Amino acid sequence: MNYNSIVLGIIFIPVIGSLVLPVIGRASSRLRNILSFIFIFSSFLLSLKLVPLVLSGRTILILKPFALGLNFTLYADSLAVFMACVSSLISAIIVTYSFGYISHYENQNEYYSMVTLFLGAMMGIVFSANLILLYIFWEITAITSWRLIGFFRDKPYVLKADKAFLVTVFGALVMLTGFLMIYQQAGSFDLAVIQGKFRIGGISNLAVLLILVGIFSKSATLPFHTWLPDAGVAPSPVTALLHAAVLVKIGVYVFARIFIVNITPDILWNTIVPLIAGLSAIISAGAALRETDLKRLIAFSTISQIGFIFFGLAIGNEFAVLGSLLYILMHGIAKAGLFLCAGIIEQNTKTKDITKLGGLIQTMPFTAIAFLFCSFSVMGIPPFGGFFSKYMVFSGALATGKLWIVLIFLIGAFMTIIYLFRVFNLVFLGQQNISAKETSPIMVASVTLLGILSLAGGILISYPYQFAQIAASQMLKGL
Amino acid sequence: MCLALILIPFFSIIILNLPPREVNKRIAFGLVLILTLGQMFLVFFPGCNFWKMNSGVFGSMLKIDLLVDNLTLIMLFCIGLIVLVTLFTSRQFIGPIEKQRNFINLLLVVLIGMNGTVLARDIFSLYVFLEITAVASFILISFDKELLGLEGAFKYLLLSAIATILMLSSIALLLILTGSTGFSEVQAVLKTLNPNNPLLILAVGLFLAALFIKSGLIPFHGWLPDAYSSAPASVSVLLAGIVTKVAGVYALIRIMVSVLGFSPASQAVLLLIGAVSIVLGALLSLTQSDFKRMLAYSSISQVGYIILGLGSGTALGIVGAVFHIFNHCVFKSLLFINSAAIEKQTGIRDMDKLSGLAQKMPVTGLSSLLASLSAAGIPPLAGFWSKLIIIIALWSAGYYTYAVIGILAGILTLAYFLSLQRRVFFGKLTREFINVKEASFSLVFPMVLLSVIIIGVGVFTPVLLDKFILGLGNILGG
Numbered sequence: 001m002n003y004n005s006i007v008l009g010i011i012f013i014p015v016i017g018s019l020v021l022p023v024i025g026r027a028s029s030r031l032r033n034i035l036s037f038i039f040i041f042s043s044f045l046l047s048l049k050l051v052p053l054v055l056s057g058r059t060i061l062i063l064k065p066f067a068l069g070l071n072f073t074l075y076a077d078s079l080a081v082f083m084a085c086v087s088s089l090i091s092a093i094i095v096t097y098s099f100g101y102i103s104h105y106e107n108q109n110e111y112y113s114m115v116t117l118f119l120g121a122m123m124g125i126v127f128s129a130n131l132i133l134l135y136i137f138w139e140i141t142a143i144t145s146w147r148l149i150g151f152f153r154d155k156p157y158v159l160k161a162d163k164a165f166l167v168t169v170f171g172a173l174v175m176l177t178g179f180l181m182i183y184q185q186a187g188s189f190d191l192a193v194i195q196g197k198f199r200i201g202g203i204s205n206l207a208v209l210l211i212l213v214g215i216f217s218k219s220a221t222l223p224f225h226t227w228l229p230d231a232g233v234a235p236s237p238v239t240a241l242l243h244a245a246v247l248v249k250i251g252v253y254v255f256a257r258i259f260i261v262n263i264t265p266d267i268l269w270n271t272i273v274p275l276i277a278g279l280s281a282i283i284s285a286g287a288a289l290r291e292t293d294l295k296r297l298i299a300f301s302t303i304s305q306i307g308f309i310f311f312g313l314a315i316g317n318e319f320a321v322l323g324s325l326l327y328i329l330m331h332g333i334a335k336a337g338l339f340l341c342a343g344i345i346e347q348n349t350k351t352k353d354i355t356k357l358g359g360l361i362q363t364m365p366f367t368a369i370a371f372l373f374c375s376f377s378v379m380g381i382p383p384f385g386g387f388f389s390k391y392m393v394f395s396g397a398l399a400t401g402k403l404w405i406v407l408i409f410l411i412g413a414f415m416t417i418i419y420l421f422r423v424f425n426l427v428f429l430g431q432q433n434i435s436a437k438e439t440s441p442i443m444v445a446s447v448t449l450l451g452i453l454s455l456a457g458g459i460l461i462s463y464p465y466q467f468a469q470i471a472a473s474q475m476l477k478g479l
Numbered sequence: 480m481c482l483a484l485i486l487i488p489f490f491s492i493i494i495l496n497l498p499p500r501e502v503n504k505r506i507a508f509g510l511v512l513i514l515t516l517g518q519m520f521l522v523f524f525p526g527c528n529f530w531k532m533n534s535g536v537f538g539s540m541l542k543i544d545l546l547v548d549n550l551t552l553i554m555l556f557c558i559g560l561i562v563l564v565t566l567f568t569s570r571q572f573i574g575p576i577e578k579q580r581n582f583i584n585l586l587l588v589v590l591i592g593m594n595g596t597v598l599a600r601d602i603f604s605l606y607v608f609l610e611i612t613a614v615a616s617f618i619l620i621s622f623d624k625e626l627l628g629l630e631g632a633f634k635y636l637l638l639s640a641i642a643t644i645l646m647l648s649s650i651a652l653l654l655i656l657t658g659s660t661g662f663s664e665v666q667a668v669l670k671t672l673n674p675n676n677p678l679l680i681l682a683v684g685l686f687l688a689a690l691f692i693k694s695g696l697i698p699f700h701g702w703l704p705d706a707y708s709s710a711p712a713s714v715s716v717l718l719a720g721i722v723t724k725v726a727g728v729y730a731l732i733r734i735m736v737s738v739l740g741f742s743p744a745s746q747a748v749l750l751l752i753g754a755v756s757i758v759l760g761a762l763l764s765l766t767q768s769d770f771k772r773m774l775a776y777s778s779i780s781q782v783g784y785i786i787l788g789l790g791s792g793t794a795l796g797i798v799g800a801v802f803h804i805f806n807h808c809v810f811k812s813l814l815f816i817n818s819a820a821i822e823k824q825t826g827i828r829d830m831d832k833l834s835g836l837a838q839k840m841p842v843t844g845l846s847s848l849l850a851s852l853s854a855a856g857i858p859p860l861a862g863f864w865s866k867l868i869i870i871i872a873l874w875s876a877g878y879y880t881y882a883v884i885g886i887l888a889g890i891l892t893l894a895y896f897l898s899l900q901r902r903v904f905f906g907k908l909t910r911e912f913i914n915v916k917e918a919s920f921s922l923v924f925p926m927v928l929l930s931v932i933i934i935g936v937g938v939f940t941p942v943l944l945d946k947f948i949l950g951l952g953n954i955l956g957g
Contacts, residue, residue, distance in 0.1 A: 153907045170887075180870065
């Protein structure tokens with residue numbers, strides 16, 4: 001199997017598979033579920049197969065030119081493969097969890113089809129090296145997340161799904177305008193050509209701003225963040241997918257791909273982006289402190305943590321970028337874990353209001369421990385994975401000497417610790433108000449796995465560290 | 480040879496009405512089926528003898544000059560496709576056998592009118608065929624002889640009459656100025672004239688105004704929502720899908736490109752009217768609760784994009800405009816078929832009273848979703864590409880403001896289509912509709928056919944660009 005077909009397989013196995021699933025689902029729901037998992041997991045395995053190649057510093061380029069610069073260009077470097085591994089691994093765990101969670105709802109065919117397509121489109125974004133191709137996959141993820149958020153079909157839910165769709169598409173259209181500006185200057189949508197032109201700078205600030213609007217709206221960063229807490233009406237595996245594995249990470253990834261690897265924006269943005277990210281981190285952490293709906297709370301936490309990732313990327317030295325890449329991994333695992341725990345709690349207690357819950361550690365020990373481990377990782381407590389990523393982002397930032405921004409994020413980090421302990425305290429400790437048991441073994445197994453991974457990610461940090469380090473140094477060299 | 484596209488339908492009408500008049504319905508149906516399929520098939524062989532200019536004995540007798548270029552071919556394809564689709568939907572809606580024959584007769588008249596319009600090579604023939612199409616459309620809109628239908632037809636008739644007067648005056652002026660009505664002759668003389676000649680400006684203004692009325696662009700759109708929404712379901716498909724596109728939009732492109740030529744003033748008018756139609760049409764759609772009225776306002780908005788592409792005055796802009804006509808034909812007629820299916824199965828057209836029907840009518844639900852997203856320009860569906868080409872054309876021609884309006888209006892388009900989806904398909908199924916069934920084959924088949932086109936063209940546009948689509952730019956002379 002040559003490397004080109006591996007890259008195509010990573011993208012098109014889930015994309016084409018997603019079209020088959022509804023048909024199969026009519027015959028056998030069991031087969032459909034398994035196939036959905038296989039499609040996603042094969043993306044993961046194929047991505048893993050690319051790891052040795054990119055670690056040795058080689059890259060893969062697939063280029064099929066078409067008129068008007070609408071080329072079909074795929075490019076696999078260490079950043080892309082790293083992202084592909086992270087997203088597909090987390091998605092595979094989330095799909096496993098869905099087997100339990102979704103089993104008693106309607107529209108399952110659509111659910112599995114959309115989840116698989118979602119991951120496929122994500123892989124498309126990751127490997128796209130043409131702005132229009134990237135935009136196409138970007139919008140496919142918008143369509144799928146719209147269908148998934150509106151999964152339960154109640155009117156208020158569908159309204160919130162529409163909101164998410166409209167906000168992200170608005171951002172995407174603004175971003176498209178930015179792409180057109182680049183196209184006019186560089187004469188191509190291909191990132192390689194754009195890199196040749198703008199790697200040394202010289203891009204107009206307006207184009208950067210327009211693209212950032214798109215990125216921030218997808219990553220739910222202030223001021224385009226309101227759709228993400230609202231998207232909590234979706235089934236829990238979907239919110240986990242949106243928050244941890246796929247959707248919000250798209251913005252982060254595209255930021256890294258465009259503004260670190262291919263285009264060097266004006267020095268001005270090295271201050272503006274961290275500032276926006278810092279405000280986003282603090283304000284949403286504050287919202288998380290006051291929120292009583294479990295899923296909305298975790299959603300605010302995501303907005304806050306995404307701020308840290310942008311922070312590291314925007315600082316732009318090797319240590320901070322490396323920290324951000326690890327952050328994508330660790331936050332993905334931990335946040336998926338938190339949402340899936342929330343899903344177990346919600347399904348068994350029938351409430352999302354944390355003030356009505358309590359003492360669940362007695363009857364739901366595995367969920368409680370998994371929740372705790374994932375929380376530790378998000379807080380950044382050693383030896384959990386999140387500690388290393390947070391540490392590296394901060395030390396990278398300190399090296400640049402912008403002390404005041406570091407301070408903003410330190411406050412954000414403290415707030416993270418406070419609100420997560422508050423949740424844990426209210427939900428798992430104290431008097432048990434609503435008694436509930438852990439009913440679905442496959443769901444509990446999934447969250448336990450994520451909890452363990454959060455811990456293992458820290459203890460075995462050297463493996464992802466090596467990978468991310470190579471990726472970071474290649475990114476900064478513009479390979 | 481291609482005169483056959485007008486003559487065969489003409490003789491078909493005569494044969495179908497020869498006594499004994501009880502001709503089997505199947506024969507009439509099969510006849511139109513063959514005609515449209517043949518027309519679509521021939522388009523794929525632009526080099527064959529059929530399209531050669533020599534129109535033979537009949538041509539010289541009728542004094543009609545015909546023109547075949549890429550724009551004509553793609554329009555002939557659209558006409559064939561939409562007439563075919565209309566034919567299928569009509570099986571559900573047109574009642575007794577007597578009425579069916581009348582319907583097919585009228586359909587053939589519209590076919591003659593539209594084929595003639597796109598084949599015509601002089602202004603006066605163009606005008607005559609436009610009138611043939613329009614008169615047949617009036618009758619079709621009021622086909623059920625219901626009050627609303629008659630009202631819609633009457634409005635269309637009145638405004639069309641005004642358009643006719645304007646157009647005839649303009650033709651007369653052009654005849655005075657140039658001494659001819661042939662496209663190329665008029666164009667050749669116009670190039671030598673002083674562009675500030677008041678008669679010329681008047682002639683251009685009158686012609687544009689007439690075609691703006693025919694296209695239903697804002698502020699000339701008064702007739703369009705009534706005509707679309709009051710017509711019988713299958714007539715709406717025909718009207719929205721192709722008739723106004725040929726009678727208004729195609730004629731506009733043809734007149735601008737092959738006769739009048741672009742001037743800064745006419746471009747400014749086109750761009751302005753296009754942008755206003757896009758934005759206001761979309762805003763008006765947002766406020767509608769009647770399924771068909773919403774689609775009618777959406778048509779105004781989408782035609783705005785076509786005019787915007789034309790207004791850029793570049794080859795690429797015209798490519799985008801024509802490509803968008805094609806896409807619009809496909810997704811808008813699909814949406815009207817969806818509305819027909821919903822109306823047939825539930826008897827309701829008020830979207831606020833519907834809910835969650837995608838569950839009971841999966842084909843209708845999915846195809847309407849594809850059509851909506853294509854219309855909203857969401858990739859990877861076909862509508863995305865034509866809008867992208869229009870926007871790139873505007874951008875590279877330096878019309879940044881209009882390009883940005885075109886891009887951001889996409890969000891309005893998406894908003895009203897999401898509202899449609901939410902109200903009709905994507906919601907909880909209420910008890911009322913628990914027994915609703917999917918529509919019958921004659922509606923499902925066109926839905927599937929058009930959906931396949933939307934996806935197929937969407938996914939393969941980059942491949943098609945070099946082979947077919949960019950070739951459309953040739954019509955801009957050299």
